[in-house]
Amino acid sequence: MKIFPEEECRRAVGLPFEIQQQLRSGDFAFITEMGRQLQIDENVLCSANYMVNLFFIRRSYLNYDRHILSTAALMLACKTHNFRRQNKRIYPNTFASTYHSVFHRRIHGADRQPPVFDDALKAEYLVKIFKAEFKLLKTLEFDVDIDLPLYYLENVISKLYTNIEDKNVFMTMSRVMANESMRSIAPLCIRTQAVAVACVVLAGVICNLPRPQNLVLINAESWWTVVSPDLTLQEITQAIRLIMEAITLK
Template sequence: AASYFTVARHCFSAAAMRAAASAGSSGAAGAATDASGRPTRGAPAQSPWLFDRQTVENAPSRSWFLQRANGDEVQARKKEEEYRIGSCQFIQDSGRALRMPQLTIATALVFYHRFYAFKSYEHHERFVLSTTALFLASKVEETPRKLKDVVGEALKNWNKHVKDYRVPEPESREVHELKEKVLVTERILLQTIGFDLSIEHPYRPLLAYVKSITGTRDLAQIAWNFINDSYRTTACLQYSPRFVAAAALTLAADRLTRQGKAVQLPNLHKSFEVHEDGVHATMRLLRVIYDDKRKGGGGESGAANAAAAAKAEAPAAVKTEAPAAAAAPAATAPAAAPAAAHARTEQAAAPAEPRQAGRQPVEAGGAAAAVKTEAPAAAPAVANGAVGEKRPYAHLVS
């Protein structure tokens, strides 16, 4: 009984904390907003996990990054972006090495974003929190992995570019201490997210729509890759899964159309019950990622671009881990999103081709089918941060 009331108390306190943070923002509490700050349709009413851009921008870590950057907002945004990208890539790599399904990895990424929406990097180590999120997600999604295995792969992944690094023995003190930290951090993570373990992802509505229009395998695969990329951004904190799915489909259709494979998306907004402004805002959030990657920014110039472009949604450069399919060659596509004011951008560079890994989400017949997301054990090396960086995570630790 005592444990039950303790859990209940933490649930109510965490819910109150989220409500207070949402109420203090300029947008509607718990509702997603477009680039102009207006609430968009299609988000769950009063959702405690959807915030406006200003709330996301003013996360607890921002003041710490500003302090470290001597008040330079661009540098602070850049460093925060590096932290987020490096951590998300670490979660992705570790999850794939543990042969976790993509759904489990996506859940861990959502836990990570939700935690740092209310906690600061200053007081909570990213490496431990990322490892904890992966461990918790494996249990939530009923794909459990032993703690010793999760900790072992985490240590190996975090130090994989350290010369002559050897993973400690399972019974070593280092592994034991990390296991204890993960168990303690798991409680903090659960309290912070209010024990809300029900995570909705865009994958299911995406495949349901593709199946309903008898869409092609390429359409489903490329859209799937865009969804994977979205988890490197704060999209899951600003837009409902339906917005992300609709934006991914629009970007995928644009790419295929530029390749001479005309794709129609009948009744897209009606099917997903989303507003066009919100879909375009989500597309802008993703497009900055690929624009920066195509220019060779490697994730470090996106912050400056966002600050200069009317403070659009915080960007993040990514290398996608997605189910395998025939990769569409790099091309240019028309930008469907309007500019930060109101006008549409007629022609913009197409997103760089997302990386692909894992298994197909659709059947060979073309229509979307059952999702198979189990990833292979061997994850290819992915560069983070500056181009040519030999140790993807090391430059993010300081």
């Protein structure tokens, strides 16, 4: 995956970064709710979030329907992951109907009934979703092989936190942080393995565990090299800063 300079991600298409971050968090919440209703796993959701985030550092938020684009990204991510729900594909009509209910609930609240989801409305949504999917693919340059922090967590934990008592709780919190990292620009401008280390370190702080430098027995002063000699403390620190910034601004 291409890595972008942080300044380019912050500048994006001219909106102040704080507004961009709020929009990113809104997209994250929308995709999460769509995924919850459709029972889609977190790897697919993270890929969809990455696609949307990358799209909007190259395209203006002002020119596209974020919710339609998020729906298209989720549909595309399901295809790239070959995701099946109860061994069956999720078809475009289902994405359209779920978009309909989630969008209207977010805009108007749960008390107001959405318009009837008839054939005309379904056709209108599908046209928009398919167009958005193609725009996503063009913006991604048809590169949908997305590397996710989630893929590295188990290895990072096994290297840095070998003797902790409750690894299940720690892994769960690490996965939460890996998901939260998708609110941020960290996966766009920092190598994925470094983002994963940042997520594990943050999970350690939340779980009140010792810092990695207090656990690693060899080369404690350069503890991150236990995970990979190619990693740098600078990129891990940068990832932590960007993730925390996104969580603070959400």
